[in-house]
Amino acid sequence: SQTIHQWPATLVQPVGSPLSLECTVEGTSNPNLYWYRQAAGRGLQLLFYSVGIGQISSEVPQNLSASRPQDRQFILSSKKLLLSDSGFYLCAWTRDHSYNEQFFGPGTRLTVL
């Protein structure tokens, strides 16, 4: 069966510090991968998606970046965090095609102080 992992589970970082969040998927190959941010326990904002190694599409301009160094690894990064980067970050995967459901990881709660 497929599983998706995210770490760390929680993170408290000062403004201006770097960020690295990791997401890995097990039990499948060549998944589509997604990073979302959820603010205040509500709507999801799609940040990045990837259909393959090294292929990253950005949905919104921001000071975050994403990378996919391996087939089942997706990393969210920032060189300098802003207060507005606080939120709940969710990684998800799906088999390609729009009729397939996405499967979500447990999330990372990021607080920028």
Add this chain to the structure above:
Amino acid sequence: AQSVAQPEDQVNVAEGNPLTVKCTYSVSGNPYLFWYVQYPNRGLQFLLKYITGDNLVKGSYGFEAEFNKSQTSFHLKKPSALVSDSALYFCAVSSRDYGGSQGNLIFGKGTKLSVKP
């Protein structure tokens, strides 16, 4: 433009009563529709989806949803609510024209369901 609307921020239901969480959508082409549930500080869990065929879709935990093409709706229902159903519910939509091979979804803003004993 593609969009999903969940008109209710919160739905309150007494345990044992039926519940409905509303969702309407706008998308080019035939829609693929999904419902997810999120418990506090957790990721989203897939409940059910409509791709084609029977308009009534049954999913996990006794939930079902009815696709209504003329009203562009996909409301989530359960005949008898449980206190443990209290959570945040998200509707999402995709289509061959939007999402394509990327599998991108458009999510609603979420509806908080509160079931009281």
